[in-house]
Amino acid sequence: MRIVLVGPPGAGKGTQAAYLAKNLKVPHISTGDLFRANISQGTPLGKLAKSYMDAGNLVPDEVTIAMAQERMAQPDAANGFLLDGFPRNVSQAKALDEALATDGVKLDAVLDLEVPEDEVVTRIAGRRVCRNDSAHVFHVTYSPPKTEGVCDLCGGELYQRDDDSEETVRTRLEVYHTQTEPIIDHYRAQGLVVTISALGKVTEVTERAMAALERGRAA
Structure with a gap:
């Protein structure tokens, strides 16, 4: 299956992408990974x-698209x-449509992970990270440390x-609504x-997604 995964920040796209790609036996192609791999x-x-990037400018769509095309051709x-x-935007979505049409293939589904805005803010703004080890992550609501402000694992x-502050999260959501969300209508x-719904346990969301994709494929 050829799938695009979309959803607001905090929807759990990265986590779900890894599980879904494994279940579907297809590669998980992340633009972040593409940039890091090509640059390194x-x-x-x-x-x-x-x-x-060194000049402090945004990477043009055509460069991002070329990286994605190159990866999809492997x-x-x-x-x-x-x-x-x-x-990430309608311009890129149209370019993807054209690239796939050139190769004689098309997308099977665009999986939209839906999460209420207040839940996104709660998920991201509630994160707390250890200064000693950034891999030690807690959440004030969902996985609080035994002692407030202290890492259970190392005492850090x-x-x-800064990226997790409520103000920053709401700014990121506004960017998502303005730039990325319109691709949903494009694909709809x-x-x-x-x-x-992307609410619930990770495994529940994965099962929900797989069932929805199977229904779509059978339709």
Whole structure:
């Protein structure tokens, strides 16, 4: 299956992408991973992207699209893929449509992870990270430390990252609503959108997504 995963920040896209890709036996293609791989390997696209980033500019859509096309053309993606973080806007969605049409294939589904805005804020703004080890992550509501402000694992100080502040989260949500959410209507017009609730345990959301995708494929 060829799937695009979309949803607001805090919807759990990265976690669900990993589980779904494993269940569907297709590669998980993340734009973040693509950028890191191309830049670290010094590919022509990586060097081009880095030149924009070093200058403090946004990487143009055409560079992002070229990276995604190159990755989708690799042998392990011949029978499908799961795109996470791409497309980010309608322009990229249209470019993806054209690229796939050129290859004689098309998307099977666009999986929309739906989460209420207040829940997104609660999920992200409630995170607390250990200053000694950023892999030690707690949550004031869902996984609180035994002692407030202290890491259970090493005793380090827990703090809220700037990116996790409520103000920053709401700004990120506004960017999502303005730039990325319109792709849902773009794909809904093609009959591709499958919307599920991303509330609940990770395994419950995965099962819900797999069932929805199977229903879509059988329709």
